[in-house]
Amino acid sequence: MAQIQRFGSNHRLSEAVVANGFVFLAGMVPEVEGDITAQTADVLRQIDHWLAQCGSDKAHILEATIFLPNLADYDGMNAAWDAWVDAQNPPARACVEAKLAKPEWKVEIKISAVQK
Template identity: 35%
Template sequence: MSNELNRIQSGKRMSQVVEVPAERTMLYFAGQIASDRTLDLEGQTRDILDKLDSLLAEAGSDRTKIVSAMIWLSDIRNRHAFNPIWDAWIPEGAAPARACVEARLAEASDLVEIQITAVK
């Protein structure tokens, strides 16, 4: 069996399915929020993505190995501001399965939270 991820119906932003070969090590990440909650949505998003880059590297992985992403926005209308930042962060051909929903986050100052699953 190939050690490569198989992305089905994949676009720039997301894939409908990501198949992971059984021999891959799965990495489950906690939901990440911005370190500086005074930032606007763009600032919080970039801060979270920087954190995810660091955590991926520490775990021996990278953005191309993200299998799925769950994104919670405090206001779903902000997806139009969020999506271009996300799109620029995801490498070409490596779009994960993804959901993006509105949710009441832990603190009123939290505008976005992102949780990913990746492989090593």
């Protein structure tokens, strides 16, 4: 039987789920206004928080999917990403253009990792 732990749950979703040493984060969206770099930095701060809650960190990220409603923001997103990512342990990554649930959101990031 799988050991499953849920973090930050409500009736709709969990911010994070841990199952058998794997960590799955919900799509993280910005909690601040600002340009793409500021919003990405905020999302990455949230990712750090939830990974820590789950016994993991950015060195243990396996994969990331980044959603941008406007691919013109790619360089600005990468400015925050490159300053944050563990360059010794970069994850597999995809970046796609996608319409997000709220027009003020410039980025959403979905992460899967393993526990330390």
